[in-house]
Amino acid sequence: MTFQETHVSDNTLSIINTQFQARYSLWIRRCGIVSFSPSFIFSDNLAPKNDRMIFTKVKHPYNAFVTFWLLVLYVPATSGRQRQQFFDQVLHLLHNQDLDINFDRLFITGDFNYSYLRPKLSSQTSIQWVSFLEDHFYNALMIFMAFLLLGRMTLLTLQLTISLSIKHFVLKLLKATYIG
Numbered sequence: 650m651t652f653q654e655t656h657v658s659d660n661t662l663s664i665i666n667t668q669f670q671a672r673y674s675l676w677i678r679r680c681g682i683v684s685f686s687p688s689f690i691f692s693d694n695l696a697p698k699n700d701r702m703i704f705t706k707v708k709h710p711y712n713a714f715v716t717f718w719l720l721v722l723y724v725p726a727t728s729g730r731q732r733q734q735f736f737d738q739v740l741h742l743l744h745n746q747d748l749d750i751n752f753d754r755l756f757i758t759g760d761f762n763y764s765y766l767r768p769k770l771s772s773q774t775s776i777q778w779v780s781f782l783e784d785h786f787y788n789a790l791m792i793f794m795a796f797l798l799l800g801r802m803t804l805l806t807l808q809l810t811i812s813l814s815i816k817h818f819v820l821k822l823l824k825a826t827y828i829g
Contacts, residue, residue, distance in 0.1 A: 651703075652681040653723040653760040675703050679723045680759070688713065696742055701725065701735065704742060718750055722759030729774065732763060736778035743781075752785050 650669075657665065657676050665681075666674050673684040673691050678700045682691065684707075692706040701723045708716040722739065725731040743750055763774045 650683045650685070651719070651721045651758040652683075653679065653721065655679060655681050657681060675705055677701075677703055680721045682719060682721055691719075695748060699738065702739065702742075715754060717754040717756065720755065720757045720759075722757065722761065724760060724762040726762040733775045736775035740775070740777055740781060757786065 655676070655678070657678060662676055665671075665676070666683075669683050670685065671683045672687050673689065675682045675691050675694050677694065680701065680703045682703055682705065684691065688709050689707050690710055692708075695704040695706070696702045703719075703721040705719050706716055707719050720739070720743075724735055742748075743752075743755075761774075
């Protein structure tokens with residue numbers, strides 16, 4: 650499970666981990682990742698100098714599944730320039746040859762703080778970032794919405810509110826395989 654806008658402090662980390670009964674977790678001031686299973690082990694945060702991003706390699710203790718990468722973002726909302734700089738930093742990290750990142754095994758979650766559907770707002774971000782997403786990923790929320798609109802899913806007890814100015818994206822690589 651991933652979190653944004655957490656405002657976590659060192660004093661509250663043990664309480665949060667106890668509440669969630671976390672097997673593994675990574676927390677920074679604005680983001681967090683929690684694993685409820687001993688099968689999903691996180692590396693250290695590979696973006697430790699940025700309090701708006703957690704990037705980790707997730708593996709199984711006995712290699713029961715192929716290792717994958719998880720990136721959690723909480724993008725600045727205040728200015729387009731800050732967003733552009735932030736996305737440039739993310740792209741620089743993802744293309745770091747030392748990390749040897751397999752984009753086929755990368756999942757991105759977070760609050761991007763821009764609208765993918767409203768061009769005026771999306772122009773406030775990095776063109777390189779948007780191109781990177783369009784080239785390598787699909788928006789899982791949009792696919793979920795399409796299934797709902799086509800009547801292929803029935804939600805009995807879940808009340809779901811979806812806005813056309815979607816800012817919370819769950820992105821998954823096209824080639825990523827199921828890791829159940």
